[in-house]
Amino acid sequence: MHTFIDRRLENAPLRALLSWWQAEIRALLGEKLRAVLLGGSTVLDDFQPGWSDVDVCVVLNKAVTAFEGIGISGVHNTMRARFIEGGQDGWRSGQAIEGSYVTADLLREPRSGVCFVAGGSTRWWGERDPLEPFDRYLYARHGIYLFGSAVPVGTPDMTSLKAQSVADAGHFAHPPDGCLQSPLWLAGIMHWLAQTLVFWRDGELLSKTAALEREIAAGGSLEDAFRLPLALRHEGSAAAQRHMEELRENYLRNIEPAMQVLADAGVLLQE
Numbered sequence: 001m002h003t004f005i006d007r008r009l010e011n012a013p014l015r016a017l018l019s020w021w022q023a024e025i026r027a028l029l030g031e032k033l034r035a036v037l038l039g040g041s042t043v044l045d046d047f048q049p050g051w052s053d054v055d056v057c058v059v060l061n062k063a064v065t066a067f068e069g070i071g072i073s074g075v076h077n078t079m080r081a082r083f084i085e086g087g088q089d090g091w092r093s094g095q096a097i098e099g100s101y102v103t104a105d106l107l108r109e110p111r112s113g114v115c116f117v118a119g120g121s122t123r124w125w126g127e128r129d130p131l132e133p134f135d136r137y138l139y140a141r142h143g144i145y146l147f148g149s150a151v152p153v154g155t156p157d158m159t160s161l162k163a164q165s166v167a168d169a170g171h172f173a174h175p176p177d178g179c180l181q182s183p184l185w186l187a188g189i190m191h192w193l194a195q196t197l198v199f200w201r202d203g204e205l206l207s208k209t210a211a212l213e214r215e216i217a218a219g220g221s222l223e224d225a226f227r228l229p230l231a232l233r234h235e236g237s238a239a240a241q242r243h244m245e246e247l248r249e250n251y252l253r254n255i256e257p258a259m260q261v262l263a264d265a266g267v268l269l270q271e
Contacts, residue, residue, distance in 0.1 A: 011047055016089035017054065017079075018146065021097050024075045025058065029068065034104055035059040035148020039135060043142045046207030050236025053095035053119070057102060057131070057139055059151050063114035064101045069125035072101060076118040094184070094237055095120060100130040104151045110136060110160070133160040138205060165196055165267050173259055183240035186247035190229035193222075193258055201265040209233050222261060225254040 009015050026033060040055030041047055083091040098119030106113040115130040133156035140153040172189055179185040194211040198204055212230040216223050228250060232240050240247065262268050
């Protein structure tokens with residue numbers, strides 16, 4: 001297999017995490033493993049130690065079996081214990097690798113198929129399309145292969161992208177239970193808001209940090225709302241707890257202005 005070295009992987013803890021995980025996955029999946037595609041904030045030059053997770057798409061020659069899913073779960077459980085809980089090799093974030101394990105055919109075409117998803121507390125094996133439209137969009141346009149032979153990524157249409165943004169906006173306006181007590185959600189949803197506004201208004205998929213900076217520089221009704229979420233993105237997720245009340249007040253104060261700005265950007269229909 002060919003290994004691709006990229007300047008965006010110069011962060012030592014990130015390289016150590018990926019090196020450990022790749023060795024475990026290669027040993028587990030053997031010849032079934034075709035390639036690993038890196039996405040998320042890392043390929044947008046926005047890996048933030050203490051905040052970012054690492055999105056990967058594991059490309060396979062054949063679908064993962066339920067038994068192999070148990071083995072993959074074990075790798076991710078060990079990774080949590082070593083890196084997230086144990087801070088191995090200087091890892092600081094409360095998240096690590098978020099992996100979608102898919103066949104090359106499923107990566108080429110947005111559709112349902114047998115796959116495995118592992119990240120955070122999620123361990124899921126079954127039949128569906130594991131990649132959200134914006135994940136596919138990012139992998140197709142910005143993804144880099146850590147190793148293996150490149151596989152074309154099926155790009156979603158604008159209707160699919162709009163549907164995801166509408167659904168996400170619904171979660172913004174009506175948070176699931178417990179979100180208003182989570183400083184990570186309260187900061188992260190503002191990160192999402194800035195990135196979404198830039199995409200639908202300006203036609204660019206910027207990193208979350210770059211989108212926050214653009215929205216602050218542009219002024220407007222949400223300029224102040226983005227300042228604390230931007231500061232915490234640089235400082236790290238652990239700092240968010242200290243700003244819990246400020247984050248919640250910031251979010252609640254800006255729900256209505258944010259929904260109006262989303263409508264103005266064409267994400268939502270005007271009533």
